[in-house]
Each structure stands twice: as C-alpha cells, then as structure tokens.
Amino acid sequence: MDVFWIPLLATLMLLHQTTSASDNTEVIGVLGGSVTFHSHNPDGNVAFWNFGNEPIVTVVFEDPPRLIFFKDKFQTRFAVSERGRALSISQLRMEDAGSYSVTINGKRSTFTLQVFRRLAELTVTCEAQNCSDGRCSFSLRCSVPDASLGNISYSWRMRDQLLAEGPMLLVNESLSDKQEILTCGVQNPVSTMNVTVTTPMVLCPGANSGSWIRIGVVAGVEIALLLSIYLVFYCKSKGH
Known part of the structure; x- marks a missing residue:
C-alpha cells in the first residue's frame, strides 16, 4: 500500500465506525451460482464492504475506482461494480451465507445471504x-x-x-x-x-x-352360491 494512503485509510476507518441505522435485504443464492448486493446510496466518496465484522474491500470513488482488499481470499470470487456501490460473489459456496454490509457516508445497508442447493433427487x-x-x-x-x-x-x-x-x-x-x-x-x-x-x-x-x-x-362366496343353486335344481330334478 502506498504511504500516501495510510493516513487517508485511517481517517476513513474512523468514519466507518460511526454509522446510522441500517436497512436489511434478504438475498437467496444457488450453490455454484452468483449474487450481487446493490447499495442505492448516491452519497459519499468511499464504500466499506464487510462480511460480518470482517472487512472485504474499501472502494475509493475515483475514476477508475481505487480498491483496497484486506484479505487475499476475497480477491478471486468477489468483484465490485457501479463504482463500488455493488458487490458480486461468484461460484457461491455454502460458507458464503451470512450477513454482508456496505457503509457509505455513514449510512449502512445490510444484506442477509442464504445459499441453497438445487433439488436433485426425490x-x-x-x-x-x-x-x-x-x-x-x-x-x-x-x-x-x-x-x-x-x-x-x-x-x-x-x-x-x-x-x-x-x-x-x-x-x-x-x-x-x-x-x-x-x-x-x-x-x-x-x-x-x-x-x-x-x-x-x-x-x-x-x-x-x-x-x-x-x-x-368375494369370488368364493359367488361360487358357493352358484353351487347351492345348482344342487337345489339337481335335487328337484331327481325327485328328492
């Protein structure tokens, strides 16, 4: 990281800690598929994306946007778009389920992700x-x-x-x-x-x-009934 960005990042992290009440969006994903979280906050100069309390990426709204990833594990399947106001996850895994949030200009939006398998056998x-x-x-x-x-x-x-x-x-x-x-x-x-x-x-x-x-x-009863009728007529014919 450039020396220039160290004090700026410290300032941004301090602002990130003072946030207003958040709204929550339920998101459903398919195992192996992809999802995208969208923030509709037009304000601010930087976005903080988190998975629970774990930082994912900080996006400085420049042209092009400047990304500061905190951990390597988020760089392969996570991507930002809409100048940092949207976060996408590809090749979803079961362990990706959980709470995600983005904070822009002190306003937080949260997303609860659930990941499910497709039905395969019944x-x-x-x-x-x-x-x-x-x-x-x-x-x-x-x-x-x-x-x-x-x-x-x-x-x-x-x-x-x-x-x-x-x-x-x-x-x-x-x-x-x-x-x-x-x-x-x-x-x-x-x-x-x-x-x-x-x-x-x-x-x-x-x-x-x-x-x-x-x-x-039922068949046995019917046969017995027919046999009885036959015996009656047979006996009558013989004079018994």
Missing part, C-alpha cells in the same frame, strides 16, 4: 400399511436425501386436485381403486421437482395382496 416409499377385513390403507412418504436444501414444502395432487400438504399421504382403497396418477411436488427456495406414482399399491405389496384376498373371498 423418492416415494411405502411408510406404513394397515389391512383388516380384506381392506387395506397405506401411507406414502415423499422425501429428499439431503437435509441441507433449506426449507422444503411438499404437496400431493391427483390431477389438479390437492390431496395433502406435507411429505405423507394416506391412501385408502377407494382412492387406489380409481387408478389415478398421484404426483408429489417438492419445492425449496431455489428449485422445484415433481415425481409421479402411477401404481401406488405396488409400493406396498401387503396392500396389494390384501385386495387380492378380498377379491378371492
């Missing part, structure tokens, strides 16, 4: 089943394998009809008999994914066998 499994009196009901669970995806919302639909919100869906036999396609939709702050289940009973073999038991019982 599975549907049979969670539980209950069969009694030849009838079965079962529960399907829609889930994602990664817990670091942020706040996730779930919904279950049949065509355009919303059946349930949340990862679990209770399927009774009246619903499964319709042979409708079920769709689980999952959403986090940066992506959306859907999975369809065309034959939900296949996921729960016990429920499927329960239906066959019920069908077998």
Whole structure:
C-alpha cells in the first residue's frame, strides 16, 4: 500500500465506525451460482464492504475506482461494480451465507445471504400399511436425501386436485381403486421437482395382496352360491 494512503485509510476507518441505522435485504443464492448486493446510496466518496465484522474491500470513488482488499481470499470470487456501490460473489459456496454490509457516508445497508442447493433427487416409499377385513390403507412418504436444501414444502395432487400438504399421504382403497396418477411436488427456495406414482399399491405389496384376498373371498362366496343353486335344481330334478 502506498504511504500516501495510510493516513487517508485511517481517517476513513474512523468514519466507518460511526454509522446510522441500517436497512436489511434478504438475498437467496444457488450453490455454484452468483449474487450481487446493490447499495442505492448516491452519497459519499468511499464504500466499506464487510462480511460480518470482517472487512472485504474499501472502494475509493475515483475514476477508475481505487480498491483496497484486506484479505487475499476475497480477491478471486468477489468483484465490485457501479463504482463500488455493488458487490458480486461468484461460484457461491455454502460458507458464503451470512450477513454482508456496505457503509457509505455513514449510512449502512445490510444484506442477509442464504445459499441453497438445487433439488436433485426425490423418492416415494411405502411408510406404513394397515389391512383388516380384506381392506387395506397405506401411507406414502415423499422425501429428499439431503437435509441441507433449506426449507422444503411438499404437496400431493391427483390431477389438479390437492390431496395433502406435507411429505405423507394416506391412501385408502377407494382412492387406489380409481387408478389415478398421484404426483408429489417438492419445492425449496431455489428449485422445484415433481415425481409421479402411477401404481401406488405396488409400493406396498401387503396392500396389494390384501385386495387380492378380498377379491378371492368375494369370488368364493359367488361360487358357493352358484353351487347351492345348482344342487337345489339337481335335487328337484331327481325327485328328492
């Protein structure tokens, strides 16, 4: 750093410590993507950018702007624009999440960055089943394998009809008999994914066998009834 800038930087740091109340902006980023923080403060001659309490860069509003980076780690993925009133981060990492701020002429603007992964995998499994009196009901669970995806919302639909919100869906036999396609939709702050289940009973073999038991019982009763009718007519024909 030039000797000329040492006293000036000390003065600027002193001014930086006396700031007015700040406004906060929520910013959402995608892992591997990029974000930009914009300060709309038109005043001042210098901007102080910080990550928490750690200085990132000081920008003196010259033409071109003069940059004073405090740490090497910020020089590869961080860049300033709009003469220092905007800060961009590329190739976002999970550890980039946190609070950023810029102070210009004693006025501070803060930005809370959240970084999320995109949804990449979605599975549907049979969670539980209950069969009694030849009838079965079962529960399907829609889930994602990664817990670091942020706040996730779930919904279950049949065509355009919303059946349930949340990862679990209770399927009774009246619903499964319709042979409708079920769709689980999952959403986090940066992506959306859907999975369809065309034959939900296949996921729960016990429920499927329960239906066959019920069908077998009904068929057995019908056969017994036909046999009884046949025996009645047979006996009458023989004079018994």
